Amino acid sequence: MSDLDGLFDAHMAIGLALDYPGDDWSERLDAIEQVTLAESVAIPLRRFLEVAREWGPVRLREHYVATFDNKRRCNLYMTYFNMGDTRRRGAALVNFSTLYRAVGYEPDDKELPDYLPLLLELSARSRDLLVSEVLAAVLPGIEITRQALNRFNSPYAHVLDALKATLPSLTEDQRAHVMSLITQGPPNELVGLSDTQLPVFAKGQLPVFAKGLS
Numbered sequence: 001m002s003d004l005d006g007l008f009d010a011h012m013a014i015g016l017a018l019d020y021p022g023d024d025w026s027e028r029l030d031a032i033e034q035v036t037l038a039e040s041v042a043i044p045l046r047r048f049l050e051v052a053r054e055w056g057p058v059r060l061r062e063h064y065v066a067t068f069d070n071k072r073r074c075n076l077y078m079t080y081f082n083m084g085d086t087r088r089r090g091a092a093l094v095n096f097s098t099l100y101r102a103v104g105y106e107p108d109d110k111e112l113p114d115y116l117p118l119l120l121e122l123s124a125r126s127r128d129l130l131v132s133e134v135l136a137a138v139l140p141g142i143e144i145t146r147q148a149l150n151r152f153n154s155p156y157a158h159v160l161d162a163l164k165a166t167l168p169s170l171t172e173d174q175r176a177h178v179m180s181l182i183t184q185g186p187p188n189e190l191v192g193l194s195d196t197q198l199p200v201f202a203k204g205q206l207p208v209f210a211k212g213l214s
Helices: 001-019 025-033 037-069 087-102 115-128 127-135 140-153 156-164 173-184
Strands: none
Touching: 001 025, 001 037, 001 115, 001 127, 001 156, 025 037, 037 156, 087 115, 087 127, 115 156, 127 140, 140 156
16 A cells, blocks of 8 residues: 555545444444554544444434534634634635535535535545645644544544644644634634645655655
């Protein structure tokens, strides 16, 4: 397995774990356990799977709704952190839809295109580094959610720990942005966009955060 295959397989497993535990949950657990993953991804994901099997789907669903639907800082919609419920968020969602089409997929009309499990599935299915670059660009939102899940002792913190292992480290500017958003929360009124830029890779180039995933 190549490093890139390891990256995309990790994103598929993490996306399956992070999505709402619906009627297919048992099949998803089995599928996740069959994926060969690097230890940095596999260890936290195994911790989550242990809790998920112990709790069962009913308790896990209740926890999922209580955590992601009712806690402002546990949010799986990546444009929310920079833009909150503002008009500019609509434009950002259009850009995310464009991303799906750029890698050969139509956005799912049942879910917003910035939904993190959907982005992870897109990364895995498209096998396109462009999606990984976008995930790297929304690192502050991922990190805020990860820290919040850890504070709430949620088993989903393990899933975000696994995702963190597949992405680059936060830059100093991104760390400052995370602290600002943790302190102030997402904007409620129209504000400027973050000036975070997407990392750029030459075609076929392996990003540094994908190395060692096989």
